Amino acid sequence: MKEFLDNDFLLQTDTAKHLFHDYAEDLPIIDYHCHISPKEIYEDKRFESLGDVWFGGKQSDGSFFGDHYKWRIMRSDGMPEELITGREDELSRFKGFAKALTKAIGNPMYHWCNLELKKYFGITEPLNEANAEEIWNKCNDLLKNDPDMSVRGLIRKSNVAYVGTTDDPIDSLIWHEKIAEDKSIDFLVRPSFRPDKAINITKEGFAEYIGQLARAVGKESLDSVTDVIDALTDRVEFFANHGCVASDHGLDYIPFRMMSMEECDKAFKKAMKGERITIEEAEGYQTALLLALGRAYHRHGIAMELHYSCLRNVNERMYRLEGPDTGFDMISQNTCGGNIAALMSELDKLGELPKTIIFSLNPADNEQIGTILGCFQSSEIPGKIQHGPAWWFNDTKQGMEEQMKSLASLGLLGNFIGMLTDSRSFLSYTRHDYFRRIMCNLIGNLVENGEYPADDEALKMIVSGISFYNAKRYFGIG
Structure with a gap:
C-alpha cells in the first residue's frame, strides 16, 4: 500500500515518475486565468x-x-x-x-x-x-x-512566472500599473479582458453598466450598439497596452445569430429602457459584440477564452442572501457547438479569428470541442485553437484525465497549453502540481502499455511543453 501524499503521489509507473520528477516538477507556472486581486499582489498582503x-x-x-x-x-x-x-x-x-x-x-x-x-x-x-x-x-x-508568507512570498514559493488576473473593461488597471513600476516584483502580472457585463444584455444591471462603460471612455452615454462596440474596442486597446494577452467570456451558452445593426440597435435601446427583449434579439446583439471583439483580439494578439455551460445562482434564496459566486452554480447542458463553429467561421472568413480556448463546464462536450479544434487550426501558431483544461467542477482527477484523453484522441495533446487555477486563493498553485502528476501518469501509462515509444526526447518535449513551454509560446510571454 502506498503512503498518502508521498513523493510519488498519483504516479503509478516508473515512466510516470521519471517524466514528472525530471521534466515537469520544477518548471515555472504560467497561471493564465485566475481571480486573484492585483491590489493584494501590489500591497503584498499578509493574512490574519x-x-x-x-x-x-x-x-x-x-x-x-x-x-x-x-x-x-x-x-x-x-x-x-x-x-x-x-x-x-x-x-x-x-x-x-x-x-x-x-x-x-x-x-x-x-x-x-x-x-x-x-x-x-x-x-x-x-x-x-x-x-x-x-x-x-x-x-x-x-x-x-x-x-x-505574504502574497508575493507565496507566489514566489510556488515558482509562478506569470499571473493572468480577470479584469472588467471599465477597470482603470491602476494596480497593474503600480505592479509594472515595482522592480521588486520579479514575476509577471497582467490583466485579462472580461466584458461579460456588456454582453449579457438580459442580465440585471445591464443599463447601469453601459453607463459605467461610457464614463470609462469619457462619454456621457452610449446610444447605439456601434457606440458600445467602439467603447469596448477602445478598452481592448487600453488593456493591450498594459500587457493583456487573454480575454475571458463567461457566458451561459455561446450564441450565434446574425442580425442587421438596425435590429441590434432596436434591441439595445429596449434593454436600456428596461423593456423585455426576446431571446432572438439578445442573441443578435451578443453575436455582434462577440464578432467585433474577436476581430479586436486578433488585431492585438489577444487569445479569446470562451467559458460556457454553467447554470448560475440556482438557489434563489441563497443568491438573494449572499450574491453571486458563493457556491450555488451547477453544470448546464447546451447544444451550442454549432454556434461556436459558426462564430469562428465568420471570423475566419477574413482572417480575423483570434487564438481561441474553448471551455465547457459539461464534460459531455469534450468530444464535440475536440472536433471543432481541427476545423480552425492554422499556421499562425501550433495549437491556435485549444480545448481548455478541465474547468471548475471538472478539475478532478477523473475530469482531467477525460479531457486529456479526448484531446489526445482527436487532436494533438503535445500542443496543449495545460493547467490554470481559476482560483481566488493564493494557495491554489498546488493544483498545477496535481495536474502535472495526473498528466505524467496518463502519458506514462501509454508508454508502459506499449501505446507510445519510450522516446525520451519526444516525451520530454511533450511533458515540458504541456507543463510550461506551450503556454509561454501561446501567450507570447517574455
Whole structure:
C-alpha cells in the first residue's frame, strides 16, 4: 500500500515518475486565468489567519469573497451557513471544515487541501478534526511571523512566472500599473479582458453598466450598439497596452445569430429602457459584440477564452442572501457547438479569428470541442485553437484525465497549453502540481502499455511543453 501524499503521489509507473520528477516538477507556472486581486499582489498582503487565506467569507462591505469549493464541502456536511461564510468564530469554522474534509474521499478538495498544508506549511499529517487546532495554530504562527508568507512570498514559493488576473473593461488597471513600476516584483502580472457585463444584455444591471462603460471612455452615454462596440474596442486597446494577452467570456451558452445593426440597435435601446427583449434579439446583439471583439483580439494578439455551460445562482434564496459566486452554480447542458463553429467561421472568413480556448463546464462536450479544434487550426501558431483544461467542477482527477484523453484522441495533446487555477486563493498553485502528476501518469501509462515509444526526447518535449513551454509560446510571454 502506498503512503498518502508521498513523493510519488498519483504516479503509478516508473515512466510516470521519471517524466514528472525530471521534466515537469520544477518548471515555472504560467497561471493564465485566475481571480486573484492585483491590489493584494501590489500591497503584498499578509493574512490574519489560515481562515483568511483558505476560506474568505463576508467582507466589511457586506459582499462575500472566498473559496466556494470549500464552502460547498462544509454545506454538504450540514454546517450552518453563518459558520461557513461568517468570520466570527474562525477556529470553529476550521474545525468544522476539517471534520467535513475527512469524509471527502475521492474529492479533489481532499488532495488540494493537504497538498497546500504540506507545501506551504510543512504539515505532512492529513488534516482531521482531532489535529485541526494544532494545525490551525501552526499555520497561523507561520502566516504571522514568516516573512515569506505574504502574497508575493507565496507566489514566489510556488515558482509562478506569470499571473493572468480577470479584469472588467471599465477597470482603470491602476494596480497593474503600480505592479509594472515595482522592480521588486520579479514575476509577471497582467490583466485579462472580461466584458461579460456588456454582453449579457438580459442580465440585471445591464443599463447601469453601459453607463459605467461610457464614463470609462469619457462619454456621457452610449446610444447605439456601434457606440458600445467602439467603447469596448477602445478598452481592448487600453488593456493591450498594459500587457493583456487573454480575454475571458463567461457566458451561459455561446450564441450565434446574425442580425442587421438596425435590429441590434432596436434591441439595445429596449434593454436600456428596461423593456423585455426576446431571446432572438439578445442573441443578435451578443453575436455582434462577440464578432467585433474577436476581430479586436486578433488585431492585438489577444487569445479569446470562451467559458460556457454553467447554470448560475440556482438557489434563489441563497443568491438573494449572499450574491453571486458563493457556491450555488451547477453544470448546464447546451447544444451550442454549432454556434461556436459558426462564430469562428465568420471570423475566419477574413482572417480575423483570434487564438481561441474553448471551455465547457459539461464534460459531455469534450468530444464535440475536440472536433471543432481541427476545423480552425492554422499556421499562425501550433495549437491556435485549444480545448481548455478541465474547468471548475471538472478539475478532478477523473475530469482531467477525460479531457486529456479526448484531446489526445482527436487532436494533438503535445500542443496543449495545460493547467490554470481559476482560483481566488493564493494557495491554489498546488493544483498545477496535481495536474502535472495526473498528466505524467496518463502519458506514462501509454508508454508502459506499449501505446507510445519510450522516446525520451519526444516525451520530454511533450511533458515540458504541456507543463510550461506551450503556454509561454501561446501567450507570447517574455
